Amino acid sequence: MIYKLPKDIKFSTFYKKLNLLSLLLIFISILIIIFKGLNLGVDFKGGTLIEVRIENDNININQLRQSLLQMDLGDIKVKKFGQEKDYLVKIEKTDTSNTNFIKTINKQLVSDLGSNINFRRVENVGPKVSEELLRDGLLAISLSLAAMLFYIWIRFEWQFSLGAILAIIHDVIITVGIFSYLSYEVNLSIVAAVLTIVGYSMNDTVVIFDRIRENLKKYTKSHISEISNISTNQTLSRTLITSVTTLLALLSIYILGGEILKGFSFAMIVGVIIGTYSSIFVATPVLNYTKVTSKTVLKEDKDLN
């Protein structure tokens, strides 16, 4: 079955409605982020994370939680992690002065539950380091936004920069909002995902912009809404094919790549979908609103001469 997309979709007729929808989604996302907050992982909040495998099948999550609660470790979160016997334990407290901290927990669990307990992974981040990691993460995201803005600014006119940046901000806020809504953990790999989303969304936008610029030079008499429709249609098949191949790869990580990469690949999947949408329905409309004409891009050529 090979279906053909209609080649002349009037994208510009949807701009207003979809932009309102985007604004609404951004607004809701910000509200959720403010009121619900983010579920920061130990990377950013400090604390101890232990991936536990309990060899004895008869022990359930409540027994594990009970045993941990008796140890006076502050706030504790226990959840299932992938396979049947695997659990993820998050402990608020971290004791850097006591080098026996982890070992004591292990011993206590073994004696309480009477089973072999395997700590498959331990992450222990002190408050100072977690603060630095958070700062570096935010710095990385802001820097990449700035770098993208700069890149677009030298390659295109300011109207294009504005469109691209609004699209990226749109993608990042909604992705983070979804993470907040679902209470998914935000850790270092999520920052990596967000940065990649920024790159991807930009990538998608730039391809359409490139074509718009080309068409503006070719059809000097046409209105920008017409040009953006033509350009979006011309690049649509590429936009979709690339999204599909990227999503295929990401789905493969999400389903088969193990628990550790779940959050990362989920963020990427959401980001790629939103990023694809935003390059067509957020970045491009900005060119309409800022009334870009063929003069805008031809001026650029004149400047160069």
Place this chain on the structure above:
Amino acid sequence: MLYFSKIKVSIIYTIIIILTAYSFLNLIDENKNFLVNKKINLGLDLQGGSYLLLEVDSSPVIKQKLQQKLIDIRKYLKTNSFKYQNIKIEDQSIKFLLQKDQIESFQNFFVSKENFSNTYYDQFKSFEMDFFIEENLVNISFSKFGLIEIKSLTLTQSLEIVRRRIDEIGTKDPTIIKRGNERILIELPGLADPNRIKKLLGKTANLTFRLVSENENTFGSEILSFDNSDEKLSISKRVIISGDNLLNATASVDSRTNEAIVNFTFDRVGAKKFARATTGNIGRRIAIVLDGNIISAPSIRESIIGGKGQISGNFTFQSATDLSLLLRSGALPAPLLIVEERTVGPDLGEDSIKAGAISLLIGFFLVIIYMFYKYRQLGVIANLALIINLLLLCGILTVLEATLTLPGIAGIILTVGMAVDANVLIFERIKEELKVEKSIIHAFDSGYKNAQSAVLDANITTLISAIILFFLGSGPVKGFAVTLGIGILTTLFSAYFFARHLSSIYAMTKKDKNISL
């Protein structure tokens, strides 16, 4: 765009062949490989192991140095008959009162570059100490650069001791490096339980031999407790001899008592001091104090002249071994705090490799099938480019001996998904050109030409993200940035050189036929 000179073609394929050969190095057993010994390293999250970040707490060192400065300054003031009063350390600075008419001469002395206790750093254009005067109160404290010097010296010394301790334990391929100006990063591949190392690094191992005071409240003594019990003793603050004078320490089992003990040997100076102290104090108890805890406090039965002795103190063989190791490697100048620890067990690492490999394989096949479905013959070109792309990526990672992490594998898979984009952009463009262009060769040619700016723009944006992530990300995430970044470069190479060459051959063979894509 479609013309390739012979030289160009041979360069392209030489690069491909060399890097492909490098990527296959990873499949050869390390020991059987005599030619080039390069491999992609597995990150700690894949092979299992421990990552520790230690922070050096240099405040005790600063305090101690300030104390020394106070002694130096007091000595100078005395010998040059300054009239000073109330010299003391307060808020990390030395303070004293000086007669008004003497202030200037002290000031002149203190900022002269020949001053013994206030070093001038030419490279910083600054003194070691800052000082300011309020009325006749003199304030002296370490300058910004003085503190930096102390911290960096402390860090260097600590790093050396940490290295010795870890080398003594004999873990395989440890990485021990400075991080910033007060941290040490340690990576211990293959180590599933870092507890012993954490314990060994948690001790400064400050060993002193001090006499036990006869009565509880003698001046200049302090109450210390035993390491393994609640018993307390009053110990003189005067240090007879310290761990600095140790030449060697080994663990053994006492043949008479069957107890684990630590044998030690002093150097010549130490042996002399020890002999003098034991001769003069026969019958008294001497305490062996480690980091403020008494390990044992035996009575001196006879003078010990040879500089050899042993410590027994309810050791297990393990703890005796560890103590002797600590004594051999020397004391840390300052306490170390573990501020970050990440440990992955070997079985989880194996699971992660498996999961990563499977998802890479499946993702790869899905993309290949999809591309073939979409583009048929050109899809084959894109898919060949994708395979070459992966081989190049592995080859470059091997040449760089880069570290592959789990997020790094994710980066490769993502590269697979995004790498085809370059070819998709080009093929879509060729399709459009074919609508207006009669000649296939021209259509291909202008397709490549017109897609170029979009391909470059699209990849540079992702490259920017990868570079920022590389510099600001830490640990495994850095591995992601590396594979993603290199993946973009290999993508551009495989699309613009390899796939373009294949396309040109394809266009030539089909030039007389009508094709539709």
